[in-house]
Amino acid sequence: MSAQTLLSGGDKYFAYSGEVFGDVSVPATIQLILIPNTGLRDSYVKIQPYYGVGISTATSGQLGIQVKLNDVVVFNSQGINTTMAADTNKNIELFVPRQNKIEIISLNKSANNTQIRGCNLIGYYL
Numbered sequence: 729m730s731a732q733t734l735l736s737g738g739d740k741y742f743a744y745s746g747e748v749f750g751d752v753s754v755p756a757t758i759q760l761i762l763i764p765n766t767g768l769r770d771s772y773v774k775i776q777p778y779y780g781v782g783i784s785t786a787t788s789g790q791l792g793i794q795v796k797l798n799d800v801v802v803f804n805s806q807g808i809n810t811t812m813a814a815d816t817n818k819n820i821e822l823f824v825p826r827q828n829k830i831e832i833i834s835l836n837k838s839a840n841n842t843q844i845r846g847c848n849l850i851g852y853y854l
Contacts, residue, residue, distance in 0.1 A: 740852050742850045760832045765828070768827065773821065775822075776848045777834075791836060795831070832849065
């Protein structure tokens with residue numbers, strides 16, 4: 729899990745989760761990135777999730793991603809077929825008001841417990 733890092737120009741910030749995987753015995757949500765406060769300016773954020781192998785499309789086995797701003801879910805995607813599973817690798821883009829908390833969570837099900845996943849985030853101050 730990574731916190732926010734301001735780029736040298738002061739107009740962008742980023743965070744990387746690194747590779748993360750779940751416990752084999754406990755299906756759970758897994759926190760990938762937590763930025764407690766985005767700063768004093770509004771920002772436009774791009775989030776790129778990634779997965780180590782193809783996402784399981786077994787019943788109750790979908791792996792997905794959820795984005796929260798100040799504990800409110802603003803994006804939620806969990807593939808239920810091969811087309812939707814491929815879509816979970818696409819960038820997520822959203823506006824984030826100043827001084828908001830961003831939390832990115834992997835939605836983990838039993839069929840994907842040990843699968844590597846992660847995400848990258850870049851925020852552009854407006």
